[in-house]
Amino acid sequence: MYLAKLATDNPRMLTEKAWNEFKQDLEAYQVMLAQAADHIADQDISNYPVFVVYQQEEESGLGLPVVAADAHSGKWSINVTILEELVAKKVVAMEQVDRFRSLYKTHPADLCYLVWHDEKAQFVFIPRKFAPPEQADDNLF
Numbered sequence: 001m002y003l004a005k006l007a008t009d010n011p012r013m014l015t016e017k018a019w020n021e022f023k024q025d026l027e028a029y030q031v032m033l034a035q036a037a038d039h040i041a042d043q044d045i046s047n048y049p050v051f052v053v054y055q056q057e058e059e060s061g062l063g064l065p066v067v068a069a070d071a072h073s074g075k076w077s078i079n080v081t082i083l084e085e086l087v088a089k090k091v092v093a094m095e096q097v098d099r100f101r102s103l104y105k106t107h108p109a110d111l112c113y114l115v116w117h118d119e120k121a122q123f124v125f126i127p128r129k130f131a132p133p134e135q136a137d138d139n140l141f
Helices: 016-027 030-042 083-088 094-105
Strands: 049-055 064-067 076-082 110-117 120-127
Touching: 016 030, 016 076, 030 049, 030 064, 030 076, 030 110, 076 083, 083 094
Parallel strands: 049 110
Antiparallel strands: 049 076, 064 076, 110 120
């Protein structure tokens, strides 16, 4: 596993076009992912949920699968994990935990993604989308 870099915007490993396509691929899952992140925090599992996003041919080995890449969902698979697992598996170094938490707290309206591409990994924060009240699902889990 490679140590992930902390970032707040387009991962340097993606071209601007690929970054825009990436965000577009995630669009359909934003509400569901926001609900999953809220559930993790509400159930006191962790205050730091992270969505690992990776290409279908790659394996992240992190978290639990949420979205599998296919012709309908795009070319990215998504797993959900937490900071504590990332530290245990040495994706985030112990000496970076406080920095990660500080950065995470500066993005309260965003979802945290660990973008894994071409054997490189980088954290990014993307504004979350909320379900309209009539679409909110209290029984997500």
